[in-house]
Amino acid sequence: MRIPLDYYRILGLPLAASDEQLRQAYSDRIVQLPRREYSVAAISSRKQLIEEAYVVLSDPKERSSYDQIYLAHAYDPDGNATTRVALADRTESSNSDPDTQSLSIDIAPEELVGALLVLQELGEYELVLKLGYGYLSNQNGTGVARTDNNLATEEFTESAEHPDIVLTVALACLELGREQWQQGHYENAAVSLETGQEMLAREGLFPSVQAEMQADLYKLRPYRILELLALPLEKTAERRQGLELLHGILSDRGGIDGSGNDESGLNIDDFLRFIQQLRNHLTVAEQHKLFEAESRRPSAVAIYLAVYALIARGFTQRQPALIRQAKQMLIHLGKRQDVHLEQSLCALLLGQTEEATRVLELSQEYEVLVYIREKSQDSPDLLPGLCLYAEQWLQTEVFPHFRDLSRQQALLKDYFANQQVQAYLEGLPTDAETTNEWAVINRQSFSQPQTNSYRHRSYSTGTTQQFHQNPTSDPELPDTPNYKRPEYSNFSTSRPNTSPTPSSAGSAKPKTTMGPLSTAERTARATNQNLNGSAKSSPPRPTQKRRRRKPTQSASRENRQRYQEQRRTIANSLQGKTRLIWMGFASLLGILVLWLLISTTFGWLKNLLSPAPALQGEQLALKLNQPPIPIPDSSSELQSPEGPLTATTAEEVIETWLSTKAAALGPNHEIDELKNILTGSALSQWRLVAQQDRADNRYRKYNHSVKVESLNNSQTNSDHVIVEATVKEATQFYENGQRKKSSDESLRVRYDLIRQEGVWRIQNMLVVY
Secondary structure: OEEOOOHHHHHOOOOOOOHHHHHHHHHHHHHOOOOOOOOHHHHHHHHHHHHHHHHHHHOHHHHHHHHHHHHHHHOOOOOOOOOOOOOOOOOOOOOOOHHHOOOOEEOOHHHHHHHHHHHHHOOOHHHHHHHHHHHHOOOOOOOEEEOOOOOOEEEOOOOOOHHHHHHHHHHHHHHHHHHHHHOOOHHHHHHHHHHHHHHHHHHOOOHHHHHHHHHHHHHHHHHHHHHHHOOOOOOHHHHHHHHHHHHHHHHHHOOOOOOOOOOOOOOHHHHHHHHHHHHHHOOHHHHHHHHHHHOOOOOHHHHHHHHHHHHHHHHHOOOHHHHHHHHHHHHHHOOOOOOHHHHHHHHHHOOOHHHHHHHHOOOOOHHHHHHHHHOOOOOOOOHHHHHHHHHHHHHHHHHHHOOOOOOOOOOHHHHHHOHHHHHHHHOOOOOOOOOHHHHHHHOOOOOOHHHHHHHHOOOEHHHOEOEOOOOOOOOOOOOOOOOOOOOOEOOOOOOOOOOOOOOOOOOOOOOOOOOHHHHHHHHHHHHOOOOOOOOOOOOOOOOOOOOOOOOOHHHHHHHHHHHHHHHHHHHHHHHHHHHHHHHHHHHHHHHHHHHHHHHHHHHHHHHHHOOOOOOOOOOOOOEOOEOOOOOOOOOOOOEOOOOOOOHHHHHHHHHHHHHHHHHHOOOOOOHHHHHHOEOHHHHHHHHHHHHHHHHOOEEEEEEEEEEEEEEEEOOOOOOEEEEEEEEEEEEEEEEOOEEEEEEEEEEEEEEEEEEEOOEEEEEEEEEOO
């Protein structure tokens, strides 16, 4: 049969290779051996092809004749030749017209395994699959096998080479799957791996290779889940498959914060980032169903995520019963965690305003309390500020994590004006009747002041993958795309020949949380088994619901009047606050105009009465097209003398990094500049992000400012410094030349700097809050 190969490709040489290069290539190819699973006959067949190629090309006369045929096909006037130049068997070259030669070489059937081995080493996986399947499909008897160009036919019978050919085809599936994985085609990669695994299992051969394929399939599973769930909602079958894979991985792990081994390579932190990233591809209904089921394991993380789904669905679909269910779940979660803020917001949405303000006072979210008090200065209670904060919280902290709510508007007046909501809230118990329900919560003691800190839990780029970053922001954690290839980045796992993909997480003002996972992660560590095998603590039993008597008709009328008064209070507070804002704007505008008039008049009088003296001496010769002092090249490396790093140099390093990031992720995608400021894992991660943005025709425009807060020089190594800085970053995101969204962040970032050959570079970075 004929195989599309030529002697130069077999040896891996160009046409103009010298005799010395020919001998070296032959020596290298003979020394290199295929995998140990191959039989001696397969290795011998490969060696025979290599030796045949060397014999022809090492003889000057035969090589000259071969080169003529080679060039005749390489420059085919009909344009039929391809880069895969292949020639006729040398034994036929003297008896046949070169114009009729086929782009192939003749091999005996027993040499097929050797030829397939050579093709696989050249990366021709699709061709190996085509030729290999053609052979295997005729193994049950005799049949016809055709090459890629239908040039010849041969009859095959089952032979001793069968296991080697099965192995070659399976390994082609394995390598093709890894290549597709590398390119971001995760579902195609899974199909290739599963095809090879099923073939080996059917033949009952090479269990070690089957295990290798299964290991890759396990590691590929999170990528497949994100890719499938990122598809349009109309792709119901594919998205259902993604949910089934997700249920499988959760079952293997024993839940979101479980310690089981799902073979994906993700530890607890990585998997929590994966879940956070996954939420952006799920609708509110899908998250409600998923996390409510997971919360029964029980799982503290799932409870918290279920609360968010219930609140979001209850508010947008005008179903306050779901918000009341979330409130009950928070009662149980509150026995181990400070969730008073969320409890207060639930009470507000249920029209229980006195309860909402009372529970709010118990919260340790001090920044939020300051904000709410500032917005309620002209009110006898905290209700105006709480209403403003509730709208902002829903808009910035809740809705962005749901695929179908990312553009939803959060307006309390529309929610409370809904007749279905009004009818349900009128039947709820009054604030006085719910006092006992909250008695346990009011007596909770949160003695540890750091409880608030884990709401702003940081994520290190050194442990992320991107997959993926909150798609709405890009602080110092890189975001990989909004999943065409899914927007990876929040988790890390093994991936063939790649670094884990980083991601980003954003925050909004007033700053509260970076998403519900931040709070629940700490609870997961306190209540569930960690990777080191520590024992789980059993969660407390749910409190028994208290029966309440059916209110009398007068009590119902009293409740209705009380609720209407509360509604009027909320509306009046919102209207009063709007008037105050407009009055403040008008006052500021008047002051600004008055100041401009006074300063202009004063300057005019001063110039009139005492004109400025003429400048004496030689004047500076300034030109518009030339700077007054030399400006250093933006790509120049930051040199530093021996000794400790100064705050000024540290700020220059960080500013150089931010400028380099803007260039690498900007419209020109200057990716090569990253190596001048980054090193180690930070370089590989950001390079991958920039390459993915360029491939997806996306870019960003930045506006940065930096302030160094502290330096922590190592006592033992003067070339290693930890720098903390405040970074303000405004980002505009573009896709296909169109502006899509923007973000404005103020972050505290910890940079890990090392000095390499006198040059400071960043090897890692961490968002502190």
